[in-house]
Each structure stands twice: as structure tokens, then as C-alpha cells.
Amino acid sequence: MRVTLVFALALFAAGCARREPVLPVAAASPPATNGANLYAQHCLSCHMADGGGVPNLQPSLIDSLLAPGDPGALLALILRGSAGQPAPNPEYQNVMPGFGFLSDAEIAALATHLRKNFGHAAPPVSPADVAAARAQPPSG
Amino acid sequence: MLPRFSQLLVALALLASPVAFAKPPSPDADNGGLTLPPGFRAFVVADDLGSLRQMAIAPNGDIYLKTLRGGIIGLRDADGDGRAETKVAFGSGGGTGIALRGDWLYHSTNDAVFRYRLTPGQLAPGGEHERIVRNLPSERSHAAKTIAFDGEGRLLVEVGTPTNALGNPDRAPGAKGLDYTGHLEKYGGFWRFDPDRPDQTQAEGTRFSTGHRHILTIAWNDVAGDFFTVMQGRDQLDVVAPQLYTSADNAELPGEEFHVLRKNSDLGWPSTYWDPQQKKRVFAPEYGGDRKKTPPPGRFQDPIFSFPAHWSPMQMAFYRGTQFPEKYRGGAFIAFHGSWNRAPLPQKGYQVAFVPFDPAGSPLGTWETFADNFAGTTVIASPRDARFRPNGLAVGPDGSLYVADSLKGRVWRIIYTGESASAKAN
Numbered sequence: 001m002r003v004t005l006v007f008a009l010a011l012f013a014a015g016c017a018r019r020e021p022v023l024p025v026a027a028a029s030p031p032a033t034n035g036a037n038l039y040a041q042h043c044l045s046c047h048m049a050d051g052g053g054v055p056n057l058q059p060s061l062i063d064s065l066l067a068p069g070d071p072g073a074l075l076a077l078i079l080r081g082s083a084g085q086p087a088p089n090p091e092y093q094n095v096m097p098g099f100g101f102l103s104d105a106e107i108a109a110l111a112t113h114l115r116k117n118f119g120h121a122a123p124p125v126s127p128a129d130v131a132a133a134r135a136q137p138p139s140g
Numbered sequence: 141m142l143p144r145f146s147q148l149l150v151a152l153a154l155l156a157s158p159v160a161f162a163k164p165p166s167p168d169a170d171n172g173g174l175t176l177p178p179g180f181r182a183f184v185v186a187d188d189l190g191s192l193r194q195m196a197i198a199p200n201g202d203i204y205l206k207t208l209r210g211g212i213i214g215l216r217d218a219d220g221d222g223r224a225e226t227k228v229a230f231g232s233g234g235g236t237g238i239a240l241r242g243d244w245l246y247h248s249t250n251d252a253v254f255r256y257r258l259t260p261g262q263l264a265p266g267g268e269h270e271r272i273v274r275n276l277p278s279e280r281s282h283a284a285k286t287i288a289f290d291g292e293g294r295l296l297v298e299v300g301t302p303t304n305a306l307g308n309p310d311r312a313p314g315a316k317g318l319d320y321t322g323h324l325e326k327y328g329g330f331w332r333f334d335p336d337r338p339d340q341t342q343a344e345g346t347r348f349s350t351g352h353r354h355i356l357t358i359a360w361n362d363v364a365g366d367f368f369t370v371m372q373g374r375d376q377l378d379v380v381a382p383q384l385y386t387s388a389d390n391a392e393l394p395g396e397e398f399h400v401l402r403k404n405s406d407l408g409w410p411s412t413y414w415d416p417q418q419k420k421r422v423f424a425p426e427y428g429g430d431r432k433k434t435p436p437p438g439r440f441q442d443p444i445f446s447f448p449a450h451w452s453p454m455q456m457a458f459y460r461g462t463q464f465p466e467k468y469r470g471g472a473f474i475a476f477h478g479s480w481n482r483a484p485l486p487q488k489g490y491q492v493a494f495v496p497f498d499p500a501g502s503p504l505g506t507w508e509t510f511a512d513n514f515a516g517t518t519v520i521a522s523p524r525d526a527r528f529r530p531n532g533l534a535v536g537p538d539g540s541l542y543v544a545d546s547l548k549g550r551v552w553r554i555i556y557t558g559e560s561a562s563a564k565a566n
Contacts, residue, residue, distance in 0.1 A: 044483055045379055045387070048522040054480040055523060055547070056191075056208070081309070093281045095302075097312035 035113025051118035068122035075133035165222025189549030195532030236284035248285040251278035282354040300354030317426030351406040357453035364501030370453035381425035395446025408440030450479035451489030461539020475533035
């Protein structure tokens with residue numbers, strides 16, 4: 001019954017202003033809604049390129065039950081960060097900030113990327129799902 | 141008559157000691173997986189002990205290791221072959237810090253400091269531990285409490301900040317630094333306590349140093365009469381200020397600062413960091429920094445030198461033995477856990493470094509890699525790719541250097557033989 005909380009995905013900052021591209025980004029779709037780009041910009045720093053996380057600091061997305069699970073719980077974590085969670089997993093020491101500053105479309109693309117990669121094959125998340133999650137009162 | 145009496149004394153001394161120093165143990169053919177300077181060899185003392193944190197070694201060679209989430213492990217090499225045959229486990233509660241002072245074994249959980257009284261000749265303490273400091277702040281991040289004793293035996297305990305750079309929101313793009321004066325009254329410093337008085341609170345201690353983010357690595361240098369330390373520097377400059385830093389910049393900034401630590405030393409966290417490329421202390425982006433702006437001269441203490449960014453120093457010991465060659469005597473060995481915050485560039489620093497000191501107890505201002513290949517791979521894409529990560533480090537009574545791993549729980553002993561492992565074995 002132990003649930004590995006994914007705290008999250010990441011941190012990071014808008015990579016569009018970078019002077020030199022150091023991230024292996026997938027080039028196809030427009031950056032704002034490309035899940036792989038968003039992952040590289042905001043999540044990879046802590047959760048690593050392979051999603052494996054860092055022992056004791058940031059959880060693995062590969063082992064995560066939250067990423068492919070209930071979209072509401074995943075979106076609450078992305079929007080409000082791990083500090084906004086009712087019961088953060090004490091196994092991981094670093095706190096994930098919220099990513100509510102991203103648009104509904106960006107968060108939907110990012111969440112969908114998490115649900116379809118790192119060994120997962122869960123249904124996608126829509127911008128409407130994100131808007132609904134934003135409207136929920138914080139659970140923490 | 142006298143010679144025979146001396147022989148008897150030697151025999152008695154050998155019997156009383158669990159470690160026979162006379163015959164050097166034979167190293168592992170592959171040095172336990174490590175790479176070492178010419179003339180050094182290594183072997184595995186114990187393996188698969190779990191996630192090991194800091195280490196202390198008693199004058200008789202007994203080894204004590206803190207485990208991250210369990211108790212303390214005691215190891216003894218009863219037959220003198222260098223490998224530990226006797227293992228005891230005691231206590232609980234996890235934690236990081238461990239240090240010996242006379243017959244007392246001090247250790248820390250994330251919110252308190254305790255001590256056990258050791259009985260001469262016995263590996264495990266006979267009774268329960270006594271609490272010396274209680275109710276220390278413990279908020280998940282940087283909650284580990286390193287402990288050390290100064291030349292007068294006074295106890296120092298570090299309280300790190302639970303944040304990265306006291307940003308609002310911390311670690312987030314555009315984070316603004318909060319007022320740190322109040323924060324530093326409780327976090328980001330060493331506090332000094334009476335080592336013998338039970339149940340002290342933080343308020344009953346004296347703040348010794350301030351303005352540091354988190355420190356696990358500290359050792360008293362009895363020649364200099366000073367503490368030396370390496371700070372765990374901040375993360376994620378590129379995340380907080382992408383307009384100023386690329387992830388490649390962040391991979392090399394800031395330096396892990398090596399300092400002499402004295403009463404009232406202020407190391408400049410959270411408003412500044414050390415830029416090793418410019419060799420300057422500059423303001424952090426959370427506090428209006430633009431990579432150039434510097435604080436007034438003398439406002440904060442500059443490091444003596446710095447290690448590469450994000451290497452994460454875990455434990456340090458001065459070398460007072462005579463087994464190793466001259467250049468190592470009086471210098472410092474430091475275990476680095478290795479980075480995570482260089483992604484997407486490869487991770488680095490999974491090693492033990494050596495810092496030479498002059499005979500007067502001053503660092504020469506340089507450092508070198510001593511033991512390496514803990515990770516077992518040359519390109520470390522993620523910390524999960526590492527086979528081992530150095531964490532605990534201590535010098536044994538015969539001058540051997542011991543290193544403990546935080547991933548699987550291997551303990552190595554490094555010895556000087558004058559010979560290197562054969563190319564075949566490597």
C-alpha cells in the first residue's frame with residue numbers, strides 16, 4: 001500500500017531565453033504545448049532526463065503511481081507543489097514548488113507527457129481538466 | 141628481566157586491542173572497485189549495511205556508522221585481517237551525525253543530539269543514550285544535524301535552512317528572497333552547547349556561526365586551533381533566473397565553499413553566493429543579483445577556495461596518522477556525495493578529495509582527487525546510475541582512511557602499501 005508520491009515534476013524556469021540549447025528537446029510542436037519541451041524546461045532539473053529522480057531528494061516518475069493515476073491528484077500536485085499536499089512522502093526531502101503560473105494548455109500537455117512516458121500509458125489530460133483542478137480548493 | 145617484562149607488556153597490549161596492527165591486511169585485487177593514487181590500495185571492510193551516513197572510529201579501531209533511517213551500526217575486526225566479523229546494531233531514529241569524545245559516543249537524529257557511554261573493550265554500549273540537545277528545527281529539507289567538538293570539547297551542532305535560498309516561492313522562477321535576519325536566528329548556523337548538560341534547547345545554546353545554507357562537513361584542526369568546513373552551496377540558479385543563467389551556467393555555479401569557521405563567521409547565505417569563475421562573492425538572483433553586483437568588502441567571509449558546484453560535501457577528517465606519505469600528513473580528506481543538480485549535463489563529484497595543509501595548519505589553497513570511481517561509470521547521467529556514493533569518512537588509529545557509502549552500505553579501508561593494484565585486477 002505504499003504509494004510513492006511523485007512530488008512532482010519539477011522545477012525550472014522558462015528555457016526559451018537560454019543562450020545556448022543544452023537540452024535534448026523534441027523539436028516538432030510549438031514549445032508552449034509540447035510536453036517533452038515543458039518537461040525539459042520545468043521538470044528535468046530535479047526528476048532527471050530519464051524520470052528516475054534522485055534517491056531521498058526527489059521521487060522517481062518511473063516508479064510513480066501518481067503520474068498515471070487519478071488526474072485530479074496529479075494536477076493538484078503540479079499546480080500547488082508538494083507543500084500543498086495533504087501528506088507529502090517523508091522519504092523525499094526537497095520541496096517542489098507549484099507550477100500554477102503555466103497555462104491550462106501547458107499543464108495539460110505536461111501532465112499528458114508524464115502519463116504517456118516513463119513506462120506509463122494512462123489517458124491524456126485536457127486543458128478543461130486543468131481548469132477544473134484550478135477551481136478546486138487546496139487540499140493541504 | 142627488563143626485556144622479558146617489555147615483551148609481556150607488548151603481548152598484553154596486543155591482547156587488549158581488538159585490532160592487531162602488526163601485520164597489514166591484504167587489499168582486494170580490484171581495490172574494492174576504487175581508483176587510488178599510486179601506492180594506495182583498498183579493500184572492503186563490510187558490505188550491504190544499508191544507507192550509511194557519517195562515521196566515527198574509536199582508538200581501538202571499532203567503527204560506528206549512522207544509518208539514514210535506522211540506528212547505529214558498530215563494526216569490529218576481531219582477528220586483525222581488516223574485515224569486520226563482528227557487527228552490532230543499536231538505537232533507532234535515523235539521522236546523520238556521529239562523533240566520539242572520550243568514552244562518549246555522540247550522535248544526532250534530525251531534531252536532537254544524544255550520547256551513549258561506551259564501556260572499554262565492548263563494541264555496543266551497555267545502557268540507553270542520554271539526550272543532550274532537544275527540539276531542534278527539523279523540516280524535511282536539510283534536516284540532518286552534523287556535530288563536532290572544538291579544542292575545549294564543546295559541542296557544536298549545525299542547523300541548516302529548510303530552503304534553497306529562502307525564495308518566495310523557493311526554487312521557483314522569479315523567486316524573491318525573504319528577509320533573512322529572523323530566519324538566521326534559528327537556521328543556517330552552528331550552535332554551541334555544553335557537551336555534558338542534558339536536554340538543552342537551541343535557545344540555551346550560543347550561535348557560533350551564521351549565513352550558511354547547510355553544512356555537514358566540519359573538522360577541528362588542533363594545529364591551527366580552528367574549525368575548517370565546506371558548505372553545501374545553493375541549487376537551481378537557472379530555474380530561479382532563466383534570464384541570467386543557462387543550465388550549463390548552473391552546472392558550474394556556485395562553488396562549494398571551503399572556509400575556516402570561527403565565532404561569528406558569516407558565510408553570506410542566502411543573499412550571496414561564491415562565483416568560482418570570477419573569484420567573487422556576488423548577490424543571488426533572489427536578492428537583486430545580476431551575476432555582477434557584489435556585497436560591500438568584508439560584509440561576508442570569502443572562502444579560502446572552492447570545490448566544483450553541487451558536489452555535496454558530506455564528512456571531513458584531518459589526517460594525523462603516519463601510514464600515508466608525508467604530503468598527506470596534517471591535510472584534510474573530504475567525502476563528496478556527488479551532484480544531482482547538473483542535469484541535463486552529466487553528474488560529477490562522486491569521490492574523496494584531499495586538501496593539503498602546511499605544518500602550521502593552513503590550507504595550501506589547492507585540492508586533488510584522492511579516491512574515485514565510486515559511481516562505477518565515467519558518465520553519470522543521473523544519481524541513480526551510481527553504484528556507490530561516498531558519505532561517511534574517518535581515519536583509523538593505524539592511519540588507514542575509511543569511507544562509507546550511502547547507497548548500498550559498503551565500507552572501504554584505504555591503506556598505503558607503496559604498490560599499486562595490477563592492471564589486470566583493475
